Amino acid sequence: MSTSTDHGRPDPEATPSALSRDGRPVSDRGDTICVIGAGASGLTAIKNLREHGFGVDCYERETGVGGAWNWRHDRSPVYASTHLLSSKPFTQFPDFPMPDSWPDYPHHSQLLSYFERYADHFDLRSHIWFGTEVIRVEPAAGERWDVTTRSTGGYGPERTSQYAAVVVANGHNWSPKLPRYEGLEQFRGEIMHASSYKDPAQLRGKRVLVVGAGNTGCDIAVEAAQQASRCWHSTRRGYWYAPKYVLGRPADQVNDSLLALRVPLRVRQWLYHWTLRLTVGDLTRFGLPRPDHRVYETHPIANSQLVYYVGHGAIGPVPDVARFHPYAVELTDGREIDPELVIFATGYLPRFEFLDASVFGDSAGVGRPTLWLNAFTPGHPTLAVAGLVQPDSGLFTLSHWQMVLFARLLQARRDRPDRAAAFAQRVRDRAGERYSAQVKESSRHWFEVGHADYLRAVQRALHDLEGK
Amino acid sequence: MSARSELRIMRGREWSRPVRAARREVLSATPELEEGRPPLLFVPGFGHGAWAFAEHWLGHAASRGFPAYAMSLRGHGASEPAPEASLRAYAHDVVQVAAGLPRQAVLVGHGAGALVVAHALARYPARSAVLVAPVFGGWGVLGAALRRNPSGTLPAVFGGPLRLSRGQLFSRELPDAEARRHIARLGRAGRRAQWALLGEPEAEPAVGAPPVLVLGSPDDRVVPTSTLNRVARRYGSAPLLFPGMGHDLMLDARWAEPIDAILDWLEKEPAAH
Known part of the structure; x- marks a missing residue:
């Protein structure tokens, strides 16, 4: 199911279209999906969306993959001795195991090499535009999205491209929270x-x-x-x-x-x-x-x-x-x-500076989105957040299944609109649901989930979407 | 696409009891010129090791531009001894080696190795898969083996080694000396893995919907044609047949025909995605 937009650069000159926003041209990327960030969650978004037949443009502000786990990045929180807190079976992507030769709790540099190998193994880099940051994401007609990008650091012109769907995978451990x-x-x-x-x-x-x-x-x-x-x-x-x-x-x-x-x-x-x-x-x-x-x-x-x-x-x-x-x-x-x-x-607080707070139902502007399964937004069926989860275990397995679910939702929008509509209704009804034991109230625990409760909920959502 | 909702997310037992690490033998032959073709990973069946593919197929695939790798499951060939290995440990071995290759791999399993590949496909999104003379177990396969080679098969039922005979593995075209040399190299699979051929639940559906090719020989004395048809139907196709060959298609006299057919199929088959 390849589309003509599979390998093109999002280039306004090459695809003249009638679209425009604020008088500026918008290049139409057709069925392509935009992924913001090439960290762990962004990479698994690209991999799983591609695997389900979708074209993907991923924008990454840095020049390498790995996001927070790449110590070369400005926004990386890792320190020299950072080791994993969850052991390998809970940390790896479920379909790409870490090598047997690694210890139970790998070092952060091993994790970076894991993500680099994941990107090479599944040929993800050809879908990533490095050194490009997303400055605005705005809803457009037909549940599509206008994404405005420019070179990291504010150089170069802004360009706006229109996508069928957006995955927000910009991480939530980079904007420091400092108490007064x-x-x-x-x-x-x-x-x-x-x-x-x-x-x-x-x-x-x-x-x-x-x-x-x-x-x-x-x-x-x-x-x-x-x-x-x-x-x-x-x-x-x-x-x-x-x-x-x-x-x-x-x-x-x-x-x-x-x-x-x-x-x-x-x-x-x-x-x-x-x-x-x-x-x-x-x-x-x-x-x-x-x-x-x-x-x-x-x-x-x-x-x-x-x-x-x-x-x-x-x-x-x-x-x-x-x-x-x-x-x-x-x-x-x-x-x-x-x-x-x-x-x-x-700790850190999540920040989505490219997105109007109202999109996530965060009208108070405190930075806490109201989502179902920590990923889906009421009223915006083509928007998903990847990896906005604080599990009591490894995160990447959870991001992987979030993105499998999103890819299948997008397929259902095309093939089974009734199922997709029922899913959208569940998103509206259940936004804000929690997947953990009663936790202490603190911004630390906004996204806290028990990994088993959460994954069971994702499993049920997948089943409801596709079951007989 | 029908069985897709069967996806299993929760794997509490596998997470809490991961398969023990083991040293594995991997042989390789890579083309002189990198042509961007996907790597092939050959998985031998029970008793066989990477050597079975190193004999002919590995070099032949490389000469046609495919980077080719062959592994020995734990307890086989030059891999670490593992008498208590289970089918799950074997599938783990395959996924470990596949994920360690530079690019998304094509998994090629032979005999019971095809069953191991079928299990591995549920845990690794292969680019595509090839099942050669697949032994998927069940009482029918046991019955056929008992009829053809009772003295070699019966001990395996009680946890002893499975001894395959020349008549089961090779056609008459293969010179005797060569057949004897191969048979002398055969080892054995773990007891638990052998028993799994009788009662193990079916493999979960493959992740990433890879295209799957099934091939074998109607004159195979281990895998009846009905089994070939059944396995191929499971993956939505019909088997490619190579009459006149024994079970070990990669070692038999006309070894070049099946591997050429596999490589032709890979060149034609558009990747799953």
């Missing part, structure tokens, strides 16, 4: 967001305060314990610090043995607490606060080393920061500490 603190401007020490942390040499010999107990915060605290002269780790609440191995196997594989048996959540929570008590032990003994929630109610932290260094006194657990003074940081328990370097591992 009283007196932060007067603080004389060094301040950085974890996104600028690249190498443990940045910590060497310094007194370091790490704020935030996400996986990044815990990783940096561990590195500070090894490199810095002093390390404090500030957390809002007590957390469950899960080791990466339990019972001699990667912890997520043990966990999924229970999921496969459909053991109920309460029982899994009890087993998990019991396993942690036996292996990690009672953390309040070290001065860490007792968790105010059950496990699975916050994003899981997989770190075997944090507790070890706390036990060696190399990490001092402290409560939340109350305010900053010029040469000290005041904590909520009234204590004052004197770090030279404060690292905010406070």
